[in-house]
Amino acid sequence: MELEIFKDNFQKAINVCERITKKAVSLPILQNVLLKTNNSFLEITTTNLEVNIVWNVLAKINQKGSLLINASFLNNILNLTTSEKVIIKQENGNLVLLSDGQETQIQGQPVEEFPVITNIEKEYKWQMDSLVLADGLARVAPIAAFSSVRPEIAGVYFSFQKNKLKLVATDSFRLAEKTILLNSTKQSDFQDACFIVPQYTCQELIGILNQEKGVVEIATDLHQVLFEIKGERYNELKCCVQGRLINGEYPKYEEILPQSYKTRVRLNKDVFTNRLKGAGLFSSKIFDVKIDVLTKEGKIKLFSQNASVGRNEYIWDCVAEGQNESVVFNYKFLLDGLNNIKSPDVFFELNGFDGPGVLRPDGDNSYFYVLMPIKQ
CATH class of the missing domain: 3.10.150.10 (DNA Polymerase III, subunit A, domain 2)
Incomplete structure (x- = not known):
């Protein structure tokens, strides 16, 4: 050679x-x-x-x-x-x-x-922009968690439905979903299918997809998935990533998603993020921060206290609707959701002290982040 x-x-x-x-x-x-x-x-x-x-x-x-x-x-x-x-x-x-x-x-x-790598039988095949897939995976993949009892949540759920792909991940305390629209002029290109890709495979794939703009083709059989990444200019094959699929049925998460809210707050994302970080400095070992929404007054309050450090409180104006709420959340989980939102403003929907909270970007219906409160 x-x-x-x-x-x-x-x-x-x-x-x-x-x-x-x-x-x-x-x-x-x-x-x-x-x-x-x-x-x-x-x-x-x-x-x-x-x-x-x-x-x-x-x-x-x-x-x-x-x-x-x-x-x-x-x-x-x-x-x-x-x-x-x-x-x-x-x-x-x-x-x-x-x-x-x-x-x-x-x-x-x-x-x-060196072991021989076997090719997969391509039963299904889809195509999309590589950077779009990388962005979608980056927003959900970190949330997946290893579980010996529920191995299916240790990966990202790919759900192809007509002309869209839903990417979902959960650790049973929180859940993120990102929807990607698939562009094609032929209806026959759309095939419905769903499968679970391990978190580790997705994380490696994100790094490869982000290197340059191109096209990625996804193919699967019963046990494996193949990502073929092609360059944008000459359509040459750059890289193939092949990995096993996780066997099992993904949780029917859509059945437990909140269909409404009791309180909804519109907040500037950067202000909310910075004040959450400040409140987190005074949180306890369970990373708890109490959030109070005073709807009529148009105020939101963050409170945290640690016996060995001290206490901290933020109060500022907000746009709110619904009833007054007082809920405790893991501030680190909240920050994870906020960091995956790109819009300047976010909507924070609350459902009582023991109901799930939902973060949604302003003007973007393709992503949401659900997290459970800490019960006191």
Whole structure:
């Protein structure tokens, strides 16, 4: 094997692959990446048996071949390489990297020891903007939580319904939903289906999707999901992310969502966020902050107290409707919801001291965040 490749493009792929290999500490062979020439591309493959990534990087191929190299060591070498381009050669199963004034040899591993990645049977297939999917996943994926009793909530629920995709995650104390509209001129492109993708897979996918604007195609079978990411300009295949699906039925969350509210408050998001952070400094070990809404007076009050620190209270004007309310929430959970809202103002809907609260962006019906109060 011999090829010439842009160092930054090569390292971008190796960076992602190295993160995957670090999860495979029990199997040393999985700490390597498989480098293989494929037409005008260098194909870089890694797996930790939970997530598989195949990355295609444009290269000038002089001689075909394949190598299996330790990902972390290769990435460290690339970090110290200042050349715009590097030359990669294969000599006796080892990798030789040539750049300006540098020649490095890295010991390779037997290629045949690397596990074979099987292709999935594509029963369903959808297409959307890669940055839109990345944004949607970033708003819900952090909320998912590992549970040995309820493994289905350890991932993000993908629900394709006609011309839209709903992304949902919950940890049983809070829930977030983001709706993405799918653009297509053919009604046959819309297929209804639902599945659960592990949180870890989604988090890795977010980082890859955010690197540049493009198109992502999603395909599934009964047990696996495949994300094929293509560039915007030339529609070439950049990267494939393949992972297992979580078996099980996702909770029927729509049945328990509040259909109305007893009190609704409109707040400036930045002001609310900053004052929540201040109140949180005086909260107890359960991160509790008491929220009082005085509807007739048009006031909202945040109160927190800690016997070993002191007490804090904020009172300011707001636009409110409904009845007066006094509710206690986990302020960290509230901040998580506010941080995923991009509009300047938010609506905060309350349903009594023991009912769920709902955060909604002003002017955006595609996202909402539900959280349960702390019962006193």
